[in-house]
């Protein structure tokens with residue numbers, strides 16, 4: 179194979195998203211052919227839509243990137259011969275609107291190389307912090323205006339101040355890496371790509387507040403993140419960086435076990451203690467009484483990963499980016515109906531339109547809404563996309579910033595079904611302690627089930643609103659307090675969709691199975707019989723008519739038809755047995 | 759408790775706080791947690807069996823039945839749901855003849871849904887024994903299943 183002599187070094191992105199797209203196979207093939215050129219595994223730069231991504235550093239110092247590299251000999255040959263196929267350049271929208279600070283090193287360095295992190299300024303922040311008095315470190319964090327990135331938005335410097343003021347024989351710092359929002363992957367990306375940056379933030383936090391026992395509570399669905407963190411922790415122990423002010427700090431990774439509510443801080447502590455993860459009433463706040471009754475401070479992954487930058491560059495520098503009430507940059511996990519899903523880092527105050535259209539490459543004509551804040555958040559309609567993204571503006575729309583999950587919802591999706599989805603999630607994840615949360619979310623879910631099944635009545639909408647408000651005020655923890663949001667917000671902005679479900683018994687988006695039929699267009703049909711052969715319930719007759727009495731709306735025929743002659747239509751427009 | 763069978767638990771300190779970790783270790787070896795395992799864990803961590811069961815039933819991760827050789831997790835996180843994960847589940851279910859939560863008679867496949875595998879940018883996705891497959895449509899889904907059946 180022709181290997182260009184211009185190649186100095188090759189980097190392959192092998193974070194989870196890369197691996198899922200086939201990066202491991204590409205890596206293996208590259209290794210077979212490169213000879214003695216160095217190949218490095220790096221984390222995720224955020225361009226998940228272009229994975230597998232390969233960066234080639236040339237002898238003259240330029241970097242040539244390749245996207246969607248196929249795991250074939252020809253694919254690898256194209257890269258090694260520096261062919262023209264699949265060249266990748268960062269789209270202009272992203273280049274102009276993004277600001278990479280927290281993920282500045284992600285995808286550039288090998289996640290498990292201590293040396294590479296240090297060469298790029300890693301642990302300088304810790305060094306600087308150790309040369310200051312703890313209170314000065316806290317002041318710097320306070321000056322930065324950093325607010326918790328886990329969803330609550332509580333000022334981090336203030337929390338650190340509370341913790342530092344506590345006198346106790348032992349204090350505990352927990353990194354919340356539970357990332358429970360199903361549709362978010364900021365924290366995963368950080369842990370996989372720059373584990374040392376998180377650990378540096380934790381060590382600085384421990385020094386500033388006097389914590390000596392450090393936990394990382396990571397969801398079990400993130401094996402690669404856990405692996406990289408474990409390696410990084412071993413390296414820290416080896417370099418004795420965990421000895422701070424003469425005290426030896428212990429850093430322990432604990433895996434979650436699949437419960438959304440365990441992201442809530444008091445539930446998380448119970449889970450860390452080996453118990454059922456039920457939240458408890460606050461106060462006392464964890465900083466007063468947390469893990470085994472010791473003062474305990476909980477910070478999110480992204481919050482902590484910002485700390486080394488704040489200490490290194492100063493709080494004012496950090497605060498120079500963003501808006502009045504929301505400083506710095508924020509990571510968002512962009513997914514859903516858009517061209518360029520992936521991880522993005524933007525200055526606070528940028529508009530939703532800039533994120534969704536300019537950066538995400540979504541087509542404005544095809545977008546209906548964006549969901550922020552996951553199951554606790556809300557769907558913001560496209561006509562509000564000029565809203566700046568900061569804690570307060572999003573709240574005023576009834577949505578929340580949340581931890582950074584951002585799902586773009588296209589016009590072909592049904593908002594009622596989406597609300598049903600979220601309530602299905604929250605009612606199952608409710609720990610059951612508060613009656614309103616346990617029973618109320620279940621009733622709301624059942625009502626939405628009926629509506630999407632075509633059995634709703636107009637009074638259901640009032641019931642949803644009423645019950646939503648009760649669940650909101652009658653629940654102990656954030657799960658119940660926010661669980662009704664997806665319903666209340668969609669009722670506010672997309673009421674007409676609910677109305678057509680309950681009044682006309684129609685789903686305009688043709689998503690709700692009970693409100694749609696499937697039709698085969700006889701005129702375009704080429705009689706290939708693929709639909710007949712593959713229908714699991716034999717709903718397609720020998721003369722190519724789909725019987726909607728039998729059809730289970732599994733879309734198999736729609737996907738399989740080579741001429742796209744089968745599609746969903748409104749209820750009543752399809753054929754039913756006994757009908758002519 | 760047979761001494762030998764649960765020797766691997768000894769790496770974990772027998773404090774009640776480590777119960778979840780212990781159960782994870784058990785499940786990592788056997789793929790599920792059996793009644794015997796519950797008894798063993800209760801003894802090892804000095805807890806009542808009902809306490810162990812209480813913790814076990816709280817967390818979605820723990821399985822009480824042996825899984826198949828290939829553990830299929832269809833993601834039903836928000837991004838995947840929006841992109842049609844319900845259909846993916848349907849197709850897998852039809853192809854394998856089992857519903858979510860079940861294992862087939864030959865113990866080859868088991869099927870479950872999970873909330874987000876963190877690969878939302880490739881939605882819809884599913885994982886088989888931890889390996890993630892993204893950008894699924896019906897054709898890709900069926901092909902992946904057929905390949906695993908042949909293996």
Ligand SMILES: Cc1cc2nc3c(=O)[nH]c(=O)nc-3n(C[C@H](O)[C@H](O)[C@H](O)COP(=O)(O)O)c2cc1C
Nearest residue numbers: 326327328354357358441442443477478481656657
């Ligand atoms: C139901 C529920 C789930 C939560 N899930 C998470 C989570 O997955 N990750 C997280 O960092 N914070 C989560 N939080 C917020 C935490 O309770 C806590 O506020 C946060 O970890 C504090 O860190 P921060 O100040 O750095 O944001 C959740 C809160 C609630 C009520």
Ligand code: FES
Nearest residue numbers: 833835838875878
């Ligand atoms: S929603 Fe399926 S991977 Fe995140």
